[in-house]
Structures are given as C-alpha cells and as structure tokens.
Amino acid sequence: MEGYLKIKCGKLYDGLKNSLQEDMEILIKGKKIIEVGHNIPGPEKLETIDLSDCTVTPGMIDAHVHPEFFDWRDIYTDTVYNSDGYRTLATARTARKTLMGGFTTIRSLGWFREAYELDVKRAIDEGYIEGSRLIVSSHFLCTPGSHGDMTQAVRNNPYLSDYMMKEYPTCGNGADFFTGAVRREKKMGFDFLKIMATGGFATPNDDPDDIQLNDAEFKAIFDTAQEVKISVTAHAYGPRLMKKLIGYGITGIEHGSLMDKETAKLFEDSGTYLVPTFVPYDDAIHCDEDSLSKKSESFRKKLEKYQKLLREGREIIRESKIKLGYGTDMVAVHQNYESGWEYNAWLNSGMDPFRALAAATKNNAEICEIDHLVGTIEPGKLADIAGWKRDLLKDPDALRDCAFVMKEGTVYPTEKRL
Ligand SMILES: [Zn+2]
Known part of the structure; x- marks a missing residue:
C-alpha cells in the first residue's frame, strides 16, 4: 500500500495563479498529488515534510x-x-x-x-x-x-x-x-x-x-x-x-x-x-x-x-x-x-x-507536451515539487539555490550552486 505524505509550504506558487499563497499544504499519495489546500485533514499513517521556510513550486x-x-x-x-x-x-x-x-x-x-x-x-x-x-x-x-x-x-x-x-x-x-x-x-x-x-x-x-x-x-x-x-x-x-x-x-x-x-x-x-x-x-x-x-x-x-x-x-x-x-x-x-x-x-x-x-x-x-502529467501543483498531477529558500520574486539567483526536490513522489538530494 502506497503511503500518504503531506508537504507544509511556507509559500506556494502552483503554476496556475500569479501569486504566492501562504500556509498551503500538499497531500501526496504514491506518485501523485491528491489534494492542495489549507489544513488538509490527513489520513492516519501520514509522513510530513516541513517546508515552511521555503517557497514551494512545481518541479x-x-x-x-x-x-x-x-x-x-x-x-x-x-x-x-x-x-x-x-x-x-x-x-x-x-x-x-x-x-x-x-x-x-x-x-x-x-x-x-x-x-x-x-x-x-x-x-x-x-x-x-x-x-x-x-x-x-x-x-x-x-x-x-x-x-x-x-x-x-x-x-x-x-x-x-x-x-x-x-x-x-x-x-x-x-x-x-x-x-x-x-x-x-x-x-x-x-x-x-x-x-x-x-x-x-x-x-x-x-x-x-x-x-x-x-x-x-x-x-x-x-x-x-x-x-x-x-x-x-x-x-x-x-x-x-x-x-x-x-x-x-x-x-x-x-x-x-x-x-x-x-x-x-x-x-x-x-x-x-x-x-x-x-x-x-x-x-x-x-x-x-x-x-x-x-x-x-x-x-x-x-x-x-x-x-x-x-x-x-x-x-x-x-x-x-x-x-x-x-x-x-x-x-x-x-x-x-x-x-x-x-x-x-x-x-x-x-x-x-x-x-x-x-x-x-x-x-x-x-x-514538452506533458502538461497532463506535470507543470502545476494540482490534484491528479505527478508530485514533481521543488522548494526554494531565496525570495523568488526579488532574488535573481533564487533558482540556483534549490533546497528541496521531489520527482514523482520520491525525494532526491539537492546540490547548492552558489
Ligand atoms: Zn541549443
């Protein structure tokens, strides 16, 4: 049975709105995102990843x-x-x-x-x-x-x-x-x-x-x-x-x-x-x-x-x-x-x-003709997710400093480029 996983986002850019949303959560099951919102009630066996110090974006x-x-x-x-x-x-x-x-x-x-x-x-x-x-x-x-x-x-x-x-x-x-x-x-x-x-x-x-x-x-x-x-x-x-x-x-x-x-x-x-x-x-x-x-x-x-x-x-x-x-x-x-x-x-x-x-x-x-799979954070998409500690709206180096990366629900190590 694939487990549930919840990501707590400091800020969220979901790829759909031109805004950063505060205190959002992403619920993932296996490879996929199943819910995005505030205070999502979690199932019993739930692993949580705390990215409250990051801006979370699609991969x-x-x-x-x-x-x-x-x-x-x-x-x-x-x-x-x-x-x-x-x-x-x-x-x-x-x-x-x-x-x-x-x-x-x-x-x-x-x-x-x-x-x-x-x-x-x-x-x-x-x-x-x-x-x-x-x-x-x-x-x-x-x-x-x-x-x-x-x-x-x-x-x-x-x-x-x-x-x-x-x-x-x-x-x-x-x-x-x-x-x-x-x-x-x-x-x-x-x-x-x-x-x-x-x-x-x-x-x-x-x-x-x-x-x-x-x-x-x-x-x-x-x-x-x-x-x-x-x-x-x-x-x-x-x-x-x-x-x-x-x-x-x-x-x-x-x-x-x-x-x-x-x-x-x-x-x-x-x-x-x-x-x-x-x-x-x-x-x-x-x-x-x-x-x-x-x-x-x-x-x-x-x-x-x-x-x-x-x-x-x-x-x-x-x-x-x-x-x-x-x-x-x-x-x-x-x-x-x-x-x-x-x-x-x-x-x-x-x-x-x-x-x-x-x-x-x-x-x-x-x-890339894969918009049915990735590119936004919304239910049904694959859990390709990144986290960034720098200010994405002001810091030109923000995307050279990745703090978190997940591809299809699996977390991978990151490498600092600054
Ligand atoms: Zn070229």
Whole structure:
C-alpha cells in the first residue's frame, strides 16, 4: 500500500495563479498529488515534510538543454575526441545534476552526433538510474555547412570532414533526404524534431541571419512531420526565417534573439511558442568583456555586430505577449546543468518573475507536451515539487539555490550552486 505524505509550504506558487499563497499544504499519495489546500485533514499513517521556510513550486523544467557534455569547453573538440559512449555518460550525469538543482524535467535539444539520449531517458523512466525526466529531440535536421554541421570543426581537412558527413543520418540535401530523415527519427521514438535552419554565432563561416534550408526541404520536413504527427521546433534568430517557419505552421522556435515587432505579432497571433534562451547572450548584451574574451574571435565579432539588435530583440520579447518557455542552451560560459542561470537573465532583463515562473513550469510542460502529467501543483498531477529558500520574486539567483526536490513522489538530494 502506497503511503500518504503531506508537504507544509511556507509559500506556494502552483503554476496556475500569479501569486504566492501562504500556509498551503500538499497531500501526496504514491506518485501523485491528491489534494492542495489549507489544513488538509490527513489520513492516519501520514509522513510530513516541513517546508515552511521555503517557497514551494512545481518541479522546474528547462526546455533547452544540451546534456551531452561533461564540460562546455568540450564542444569545440567533441566531433573528433569524444566517443558516443562518453557523450551518453555525460547525458546521464547532466540529467542527475539538473534534478539535484530542482529541475525535474529537461528537454534535450539534440546533437549532431549520437549520444543515446533515448537510452538515458528509458533507463531513468524505468528507474535504473536517477535523473530529470528527459524529453528528447531528434538529431539536428540540417544541411552541410550549416550551424548544425559539426564536421566543420575539421573543415581544414576536407577529406576527413566529407568522410564524417557520411555518418550522419539527418544532415544532407534535398526534399527526399529530409522526408527520410523525419521518418527515421520518428521510428526511433524521438519526442520532437529540431531543425537547424539558420546560421549561428559560434560557427565560423555563417551568419545568424542566413537561411540554411531551401523551401522544398522545409516543405518536406513539415509535410512529413504532420503526416507522422510529430512537433517541430527550430533554431532561428532572424525575422526572415522566423516568418517563414511560422508560415509553415511550426510548433515553436528556439532563441528568436533578433526579434522585431512584426514577427512578435505573428508569434502572438499564431500561438507559436518561443524559448528565448537569454543567458548565452547576456555577455554581449551587458558588454561583459571578461566573458567575451573567452570566446573565439569569429564568435565575438558576430556578437559585437549584432549587439544592438540583440538588445532590441530582448526588449521586444519582454514587451510582447508571446507564449514563452524557459530554456538555457548552455554550451558556453556556464555548465549545461546550471539551469537556474536563466532566471537570473530574465529578472535582470526586467521580466516579471511570475512570467519566468510560468515559463519554467506550466508553459514548459505544454511545450514538452506533458502538461497532463506535470507543470502545476494540482490534484491528479505527478508530485514533481521543488522548494526554494531565496525570495523568488526579488532574488535573481533564487533558482540556483534549490533546497528541496521531489520527482514523482520520491525525494532526491539537492546540490547548492552558489
Ligand atoms: Zn541549443
């Protein structure tokens, strides 16, 4: 017989109301929340967890993680020096560490190479290893030379670069290639598709405004995705490409950093979500010379070129009514499991803390398509619950300091990140 457990909350953010409720209690049975309220009369055999010194929230969700690295500095040499097995171990470790930071679900945005994220997800779901629940993206759907093509790490050795290209099932050219790639990824059981459709800041020979798939290739991806019923998101910065993607009926977009007002309106009208990933561009926006000096010269030059537009884009996103998700995309500066940093970036950009909290809970559960299971604290949902000692409404570091975490009714150890 599964026991009853009661959590006494100092304050409660339930993911539904823009307020912190005082002296609430959560009654849990087994894996699920069965009641939320004041002075809930407990059944006889009742274990109590006293979190009266905490603000209690739903388990947080990070919707943009690249879990495949032990250290972000590895990504520049990964293509050549890391095995698939090593990357898989890193994925398992990242999932464990995000859980210890209060993030009970993470959405992996995939990688060019294999990292067996689906195996890690399965092992966590089956209870063999501990970690955040994983929602897993396909390998990048991308073209040669695009931001998703990691063989450019060895571009100075074209023979090696061309040889490695043959290994990647989702990087290629032409509509037929992408029809096949979508069907393959669907077969393997990926939760959603990720298109790398525009240039990036970190890749050397492209530009964030570039469009790296042609219309026939896009159409093949979106038509096939619709046929086999799988959602699509895309890495995109510039308005030109974002407008095109919204026209194709994309479910959501990652980054959107060069947002303009016209495109923001299209997001609002279509209900397309945006995971804006503020923290990786914080050093450019706030002119952090120390952090910028650690980046490659081409990366730095692009950030400088786009600094003004990045600042304006962030303001437009803040002032918009776009449905926002919370995601970190940590592949530089911070480690990939330090999901709490994004809260810092949002609050320091003048975002309403309740908008940030909703993004990291209810909205992200919808983005991950698991809102029937998690994302809010209400009867019937899984008991994914976090506790925080710092003031969530005022302290930008609050989500880097998790005091309590429970996933599906089980309490896990926490790790301080400050
Ligand atoms: Zn990313």
